[in-house]
Amino acid sequence: MKSSGLNFRHLYYFWVVAKEGSVTRAAERLDVAVQTISAQLALLEQSLGKALFAPQGRRLVLTEAGRVALAYADQIFLLGEQLQDVLSETDIGQTMRLTVGISDSLPKLIATRLLYAALQLPQRVKLVCYEDDFESLLGDLSVHKLDVVLTDRPVPSGTTLRVFSHLLGESEITLFGVPELAKKYRSDFPASLRGAPVLLPTRNNAIRGRLDHWFEVNDIRPDVAGEFDDNALLNTFGRSGLGLFPAPSALADDVKEQFGAVPVGELAEVREQFYAISNERKIKHPAVDAILTAIDGKVFAR
DSSP states (O other): OEETTEEHHHHHHHHHHHHHSSHHHHHHHHTSOHHHHHHHHHHHHHHHTSOOEEEETTEEEEOHHHHHHHHHHHHHHHHHHHHHHHHHOTTTTTEEEEEEEEETTSOHHHHHHHHHHHTTSSSEEEEEEEEEOHHHHHHHHHTTSOSEEEESSOOOTTOOSOOEEEEEEEEEEEEEEOHHHHHHHHTTTTGGGTTOEEEEEOTTSHHHHHHHHHHHHTTOOOEEEEEESSHHHHHHHHHTTSSBEEEEGGGHHHHHHHHOOEEEEEEEEEEEEEEEEESOSSOOOHHHHHHHHSOTTTTTOO
């Protein structure tokens, strides 16, 4: 259990305490005595020469050294879980694992189309997908928890992370609505949108600024009935008839099938872009390379 003086059982107990926020809850989770965990933590702090926790009321909070230790422990135990998953495969050596981060602002139908290209490889691909906000996914990618991030924006200029953006394609944007709403607002579009109920992504989504600009240029003030961080939730409320909602024009058939919504009108010159972000300037993972090379306009064709 030891490597270079570090006892990984002690580290694991520390990791669980950090996640649970108290020694008592960690003891309940691990089904061991509180005294056992306290003793293990003391030995870990002694071996590291740093205090990892500080008391704050009835809780334990991480010290600066504790936060550093937790970041490394997250990576260590994530890799351990991945090792178990890989070795548990009955066809190990024949299966390729692709761990993907999907930005919560990315249309899930677009993500599905992009990932489908990887599933067409001769070798079996096991997908492991995580959804989170853009910044969190970039952090996970930078420490190799993920193979690739699929998102709607490039990496910001000036970032200190060694990650690279790859433009996959773009699509025009159309406003969709359930048939009753679509019928009401389709005629005299886009003037008909003045006062119309619309559902929009929140302002931290890449497409929101372009939508606001389009409304301003066309002198339209819609009734914003809802704003959503998560694209899937936005579409779900769109299906309920709460308001008109934007989606890539390329997904018109899918939007009708899944959400019962039909086009109201295309927002001229408003386009949404889609990116793959990787750790390498030159893609080396075969499944990620398949996503990039198999696009050829097919994913975003109408």
